[in-house]
Amino acid sequence: MLALLCLSLVSLALGRSPVVHLNYASYHGRSTSEISQWVGMRYAAAPVGDLRFEGPQDPPVATGLQQATQHGALCIPVAGKRNAAIPSNHAEDCLFIDVYAPTEAYLSNASLPVYFFIQGGGFAALSNPNYNGSGLVQASGNNIVVVTFNYRVGPYGFLASEEIEQGASLNNGLKDQLKALKWVKKHISKFGGNPDHIVIGGDSAGGASVTFLLSAYGGRDEGLFIGAAAESQSFGTVLNVAESQFSYNRLVTRTGCNETENTLECLRGLDVSELQSENIVTPLPGAPGNPLYLYSPTIDGDLVQDHTYTLFQQGKFIKVPVIFGDDTNEGTIFVPVGTSSVGQAEEFIKDQFPSMSKDQMIKIHKMYLNKNQTKEFPNAGPYWRPASNAYGELRYICPGVHMSSIYAAAGVPSWNYHYAVLDPDDDTKGFGTTHTVEVNAIWGPDYVSTNPPDSYYTSNAAIVPVVQGYWTSFIRSLNPNTHRVASSPRWRTWGDGDDAYNRIFLRTNHTRMEKVSDEQQERCNYLISIGVELRQ
Structure with missing residues (x-):
């Protein structure tokens, strides 16, 4: 045989x-x-x-x-x-x-x-x-x-x-x-x-x-x-x-x-x-x-x-068993880079979620669309990043936080990640760690059909085996730790009660566990509370 x-x-x-x-x-x-x-x-x-x-x-x-x-x-x-x-x-x-x-x-x-x-x-x-x-x-x-x-x-x-x-x-x-x-x-x-x-x-x-x-x-x-x-x-x-x-x-x-x-x-x-x-x-x-x-x-x-x-x-x-997770800057590839005013930022959000009330938009304005959160980037409007932060948490990050909490509360193993790998070009331009860029690490930059950032072949090459170790381990054993790369940290579950909001922070040579900040928890609690009203 x-x-x-x-x-x-x-x-x-x-x-x-x-x-x-x-x-x-x-x-x-x-x-x-x-x-x-x-x-x-x-x-x-x-x-x-x-x-x-x-x-x-x-x-x-x-x-x-x-x-x-x-x-x-x-x-x-x-x-x-x-x-x-x-x-x-x-x-x-x-x-x-x-x-x-x-x-x-x-x-x-x-x-x-x-x-x-x-x-x-x-x-x-x-x-x-x-x-x-x-x-x-x-x-x-x-x-x-x-x-x-x-x-x-x-x-x-x-x-x-x-x-x-x-x-x-x-x-x-x-x-x-x-x-x-x-x-x-x-x-x-x-x-x-x-x-x-x-x-x-x-x-x-x-x-x-x-x-x-x-x-x-x-x-x-x-x-x-x-x-x-x-x-x-x-x-x-x-x-x-x-x-x-x-x-x-x-x-x-x-x-x-x-x-x-x-x-x-x-x-x-x-x-x-x-x-x-x-x-x-x-x-x-x-x-x-x-x-x-x-x-x-x-x-x-x-x-x-x-x-x-x-x-x-x-x-x-x-x-x-589930994994949920997001990238640091989920909204930057969606919001028009030239967004230069609060009105333009609000209009973009309203186009995606037209059922948002005036009071809800005022709250969004207070949390995200203020001058303290504006940043200057080449060829970008000052409200591009504030609007991106709002949209990224509203549509992606906070729902992922909530899903992990729901599963943890149900007693089901739940892991959450914060993908924060920095690409020099995207970081300089203000895009940061963009929506779904982690596919290049999960699949490997040679195996995706789009053009991966150059850094995944150079300065960020080391993140690929780490991420693939977690993902293939989860596929094989329903636990990202069982077959992870030996040098990578243990990925703890999301947790519940006082031990909740634990997620892994994925960054080249700096991967570690972190706790969702109190500020992001507070923003997410509000966005989650209006999710059904927004028809999410």
């Missing part, structure tokens, strides 16, 4: 492709002696034609051996302007999944822990496309399997209205995620993964997706995953079906479908280029200008039963 395994490894190293036989198709990928990968596999049918705006369906049966050596098309994003063309390498037919596994584990039918990663992008785009899981697999000592995938965004995944509710399906982007997760549960053993040890993770909207999956169907545990790690989890405005009707009405008007008897049938019948030409951002009701992101999951009374804050405060969430 050992000789056969060695012969198989040699054959793979010489270029023979690994083949997996699923119940609907057979896929062959590519291998080295260390890592095998299968990319561009269908996990659901193409959501086109009559399946536009429908929940994901089973993939069709495919005969013959299917190639799994090239990534599938990405899902179409919300356009930056009217009449924009569909970006290259994007299509409506986009529900593809990728698997990265140790070659030996695949060949020996091992049963390794699985990491299921959900991309971010504000539910408007896929901002972490085609990350290469090989780096994480290697960082784990070849002891995990990594899965990445696409899901529908914008109106293709999150259009909501009475017409959609009655004649199609709501929250299809989240349903795509669940479909992919069930695909992993069913098929991952064929790749060397353990279907009973799946840890979900994601960044930004992917982190928000983690919270939506934790509270899906009111926290009904279907045994799809046993741990979760949310990076910079986003808590944006979430509307119900009636409140979302405006976006549907505007879309049918812009496309001319308002002149037809069946507007949903008309939208489905549009050529995708016609639909995409009008797939733009417009203001939320009551907002002075456009939000950063128009579409998001919708409260449907079923999959998403209420606002995220409400569900977790009511205990309607799956109780599994």
Whole structure:
């Protein structure tokens, strides 16, 4: 048996492709002696034609051996302007999944822990496309399997209205995620993964997706995953079906479908280029200008039963070990750099959270938008950083603080991080430690699809193995400490009562435990208290 395994490894190293036989198709990928990968596999049918705006369906049966050596098309994003063309390498037919596994584990039918990663992008785009899981697999000592995938965004995944509710399906982007997760549960053993040890993770909207999956169907545990790690989890405005009707009405008007008897049938019948030409951002009701992101999951009374804050405060969430965390300067990449007045800062916040009352805005002003917090940076307005601080804590940092507290209070292991790695260029420009920059450390700078800061190859290279040690340890054992790098400090749990608010401070050569400051606790307590009113 050992000789056969060695012969198989040699054959793979010489270029023979690994083949997996699923119940609907057979896929062959590519291998080295260390890592095998299968990319561009269908996990659901193409959501086109009559399946536009429908929940994901089973993939069709495919005969013959299917190639799994090239990534599938990405899902179409919300356009930056009217009449924009569909970006290259994007299509409506986009529900593809990728698997990265140790070659030996695949060949020996091992049963390794699985990491299921959900991309971010504000539910408007896929901002972490085609990350290469090989780096994480290697960082784990070849002891995990990594899965990445696409899901529908914008109106293709999150259009909501009475017409959609009655004649199609709501929250299809989240349903795509669940479909992919069930695909992993069913098929991952064929790749060397353990279907009973799946840890979900994601960044930004992917982190928000983690919270939506934790509270899906009111926290009904279907045994799809046993741990979760949310990076910079986003808590944006979430509307119900009636409140979302405006976006549907505007879309049918812009496309001319308002002149037809069946507007949903008309939208489905549009050529995708016609639909995409009008797939733009417009203001939320009551907002002075456009939000950063128009579409998001919708409260449907079923999959998403209420606002995220409400569900977790009511205990309607799956109780599994969790990681939540954020970056020091979550808001700087979002707020316009030229923000030069209090009025501009307030307008930006109101565009994202139009239900914010005058009294709440006055409180925000007192906490953040005062002259004492203005800073001068090259080519930047003085209120850029104050507005960024407000937005970063409102949408990202304080929700993460609250999630950790909720889990700790429920007696579930909960870890929180403060990512504070300083990149010299970003620090000089005033951006600081930006939103989701930690993906470069988690995945490794050679394995992400965007351009990492140069310092991750030089002055910040040492943070990569430390962070990967914590993450792969959590994936493997549901504890970031079990397999951490020996020289790195123990990451204590968040704690409860008098011992609460403990988080790890991640910075190159200065990683340590810290306690959330009293000042940030006070700001977060207020922001959390108004979260439901802001529809978070």
